[in-house]
Amino acid sequence: MGNITIKMLAKQLNLSTAAVSKALRDSHEISPTTKQRVLDLAAILNYIPHPYAGSLREKKSRTIAVVIPEVADSFFSLALNGIEAVAIEKGYHALIYLTHENQEREREILKDLESGRVDGVIMSVAMKTNTFEHIRLLHQAVPLVFFDRVCEEINTAKITTNDYECGYLATKHLIEAGCKKIVLLSVSESLSISSRRMQGYKQALLDHQMDETLCRVIDYNEDLTMNYDLLIELLKSKDRPDGIVATVSKMTTEIYLACMERGLNIPNDIKVVCFSNDSNAPIFNPSLTTITQPAFEMGKLAATILFKALKRNSMVLSDESAVIPSDLLIRASTAGLL
């Protein structure tokens, strides 16, 4: 029983796996001579295409992959629901892969997907990812749509929200509520969404003639205990902030607990706004002002675009990219002084 793979054909022919794959799909990108070489060797070696190879119209796996950093975050779990709503309607399975924010893990997952296990991939890039070759290789093999955390370097559809405007809006809201010393709690600089939120924050400070020496950006760690200590130090300092913009939902618990520990009242001593989709924000003590992203809609649109491409049997195009705006939901954590 043979078990010839595209990789083995590619090695024998001294071609890339992508080229062999394209030749077998009769792609116009491959010359007739090369195509013939590939088909001849495939016949000699009795190459059998992978039964789940998405590239063969009649042999769809009826499966898509969703590659995301984690699920313990309401944004991603809501986005997943949006993706699955479409997948179920189309009669597809969605396989969910978690990168745990780890680039090496992400690389392994994409390598596995390259082999044609699924028909298409929807992906949100890991925080630690700073090289993109593994994503480029996947994009050559299967249709790919990004959502939220996109890879600018790769030319395919990207579904995002208005991160720059939201960074601006959150900061402006704190300034208008009377804050003078606003801290932005940020994560990885390599993520485009983080840098956009930060740019919005900086522009809002500029536009409102804020004293920039009193405002600053603080990088958050993966280790949550370290963050709690970092917050305690921040709140102890002489120039402690009177406003916090947190760019990630999971920062909320420690911000509240650190303020409690330091005896600081939210919103009287310090005001807090978080990027968050947590449905419990209204029952926090005090209820939390949030930038709430259209998570479900973003997932749904990403899936809709992917299935359109699958139906046409084509790669996904960047001109189908879309930006869906988020909302500022004002609650007690940013209320003005009574």
Add this chain to the structure above:
Amino acid sequence: MGNITIKMLAKQLNLSTAAVSKALRDSHEISPTTKQRVLDLAAILNYIPHPYAGSLREKKSRTIAVVIPEVADSFFSLALNGIEAVAIEKGYHALIYLTHENQEREREILKDLESGRVDGVIMSVAMKTNTFEHIRLLHQAVPLVFFDRVCEEINTAKITTNDYECGYLATKHLIEAGCKKIVLLSVSESLSISSRRMQGYKQALLDHQMDETLCRVIDYNEDLTMNYDLLIELLKSKDRPDGIVATVSKMTTEIYLACMERGLNIPNDIKVVCFSNDSNAPIFNPSLTTITQPAFEMGKLAATILFKALKRNSMVLSDESAVIPSDLLIRASTAGLL
């Protein structure tokens, strides 16, 4: 290029797919005559085993599937992290499938997994599942471990927590805090964990000579808006409860909001304890008393047992089942009167 599947062999030979699969694996459960029939036909039709077929020792997919109801719940997302911690260590991918509490969806997913896409399956049963044939078929095809929501009818390893004791403990805690009218908010009766929690609740009422006419079990709906209305009605009634045990984490938001709407103070007018792994419970208004399950540990143990079976190339045994106890974490929502 052929594309012969186990299913096609089974049909030709008038055998079950499980029998063909076992014959190809040289299982002792299949007679030598049948094995020869299968191997002969496989040779004639040039059957190539699926490259991801977990049944062939040398061709492991190095993939396991995790079938769960949802991820928008901290219990499941933590359990997933436990499963993945083990999978990553073993060099495996974990594919996550969501049933969305739907039996039909669950059936489709298990059917897909039966074909040998993965080496093993870890599963928590959907709320609506009340027949088990689809699970039985999967269990014949690949090693299977249950966690949390198990299927009693199937003889394999089950990782659970002490649901009966926790139902008892939560109720006893409310009785000791002075509650006289305790309502249990429950979900599907077909889930063994729900009925165990309810039995614990009832036993605690009995043991403490509580007036049972004042206490009752209320079934929750999938539609969250309906639940809010149901709670408002409950809190309006003359015999409104002074204590609530909520068996599912996602009930928390509406319980708090409905109490707020009705002007009832938690814990002075009504005390609340929830089965929940929400890391934000300490910052709720008031902080929430919880039965916190060992989610991460349950996932980790389920995966450890599955990998042990994969290493031995055997099915999973029920004598590896384990019960890991949960904790009652007392916070402000059940505090006694000041």
